[in-house]
Amino acid sequence: MFIDILTNFKLSDAQQDLFVSEKNTDKTRIEKINISEVQICKYINEFWTAKQRQANSIHEVSYRACFKPQLPNFFIKHLTKERDYVYDPFLGRGTTVIEAGLLNRQVIGNDINPLSVVLSEPRFLIPDFNELAQYLEEIPFYKGLKADIDLSMFYHPDTESEIVSLRNYISEKELYNNLNSFDKWIRMVATNRLTGHSKGFFSVYTMPPNQAVSSERQIKINEKRNQKPEYRNVKELILRKTKSLIKNISSGKKKQLKKIHKTAIFLNKDAGKTNEIPDSFVQLTVTSPPFLDVVQYAKDNWLRGWFNGINIEKVEKNITMSRTIEEWTEVMQKVFDELYRITKKGGYVAFEVGEVKNGKIKLDEYVVPLGIKSGFKTEGIIINQQTFTKTSNIWGVNNNSKGTNSNRIVLFKKENNQRLGNIRFVKVRT
Ligand SMILES: C[S@@+](CC[C@H](N)C(=O)[O-])C[C@H]1O[C@@H](n2cnc3c(N)ncnc32)[C@H](O)[C@@H]1O
DSSP states (O other): OHHHHHHTOOOOHHHHHHHTTTOSOOSOEEEEEEETTEEEEEEEEOSSOGGGGOOOGGGOOOOTTOOOTHHHHHHHHHHOOTTOEEEESSOTTOHHHHHHHHTTOEEEEEOSSTHHHHHHGGGGSOOOHHHHHHHHHHSOOOSSOOOSSOOTTTSOHHHHHHHHHHHHHHHHHHHTTOOOHHHHHHHHHHHHHSSBSSTTSSSSBOSOTTSOOOHHHHHHHHHHHTOOOOOOOHHHHHHHHHHHHTTTOOHHHHHHHHHHHHHOEEEOSOTTOOTTSOTTOEEEEEEOOOOTTTOOHHHHTHHHHHHTTOOHHHHHHHSOOOSSHHHHHHHHHHHHHHHHHHEEEEEEEEEEEOEETTTTEEHHHHHHHHHHHHTOEEEEEEEEEEEOOHHHHHTTOOOOTTSEEEEEEEEEEOOSSEEETTEEEOOOOO
């Protein structure tokens, strides 16, 4: 059924209007390849489009190597129904689970980096804006406080004092397990406002918020730009970002997310060892693993780690940073075995990978045998090829040199027949 959808996928009239000049085909292109003696189809089309790019504002929390909400949206809509469980073992900023929550699916999210839960969970518990403003007003901010590390290259002394006041307030409440949904929301927004490239952030001009530069590098940036940190009002910026995050969340959606949160499971484990998730429980996994060692999640998040009292060096030791494809496949095999265990019969795994080393390493083709070895059937490789219009470039979307951007997703299914080791068998009636 789903393959039929992919094969016959056509853009809607409105989408065709938008793409008519760039696209010469509106039908899926199918290429066949052999991997491990199995014939696999690649389905190539623009399955989610620029038109749909305006995802819900609640997603707008930055994180290194996150995918767009349209990706999980496509699979969740087609492969699950309301109240099914949707899972992401490499949660990141929480794109999959938040999109699933918006679509009224139950959710499970896991990431080895504790920052993921800090960023994801609060967005299921969206506060009332006026109540939040009042709550924030009452949090005591002190003058003259300094951080336990030198942050003078990022912040004006008064801003630093406000950040340290907030950090102390949150860490004390956390120590007594006393954080409420306002605190968690404030912590999530503040974590996001720590550093960035506009006046909407607490810091002087620096790299975008998901790539905190080192103190040494920031000193150089300041010298080069001849800049000194100006005062920023922490409470004001938290409220401003809150307003923009919730701008298209209706009160109905807010209630729905709160309800989903009651049954949500958030874990901070290695994706290959998630014993908390029962067998045959999840209808759909939509995920994107760490790709070899191209993204330094811990280094990019050192300041966010500091603010949240997370020992980022310790986290770094556990983050999968494979140097070779062999190392990577070994780790991912364990993840696939675990995904097979927790997936319901008839359920799916959509595993998104990129092209590493400028396309020389096609990770999707390495992923196929891993899924098969764990017991899954490969439904196909879905390549979402996005054509860029001039307007989309103005919106600042990164594209590659050919004016397209692609996501490669290997789709697996856990079939209804049983599996024994690597051999699968079907019960025969006698
Ligand atoms: C490509 S990012 C996922 C981004 C996510 N799709 C999003 O939209 O935000 C990969 C994530 O895997 C996490 N990670 C790395 N090694 C892990 C492991 N062994 N187990 C669980 N999570 C891991 C990293 O912390 C990172 O958040």
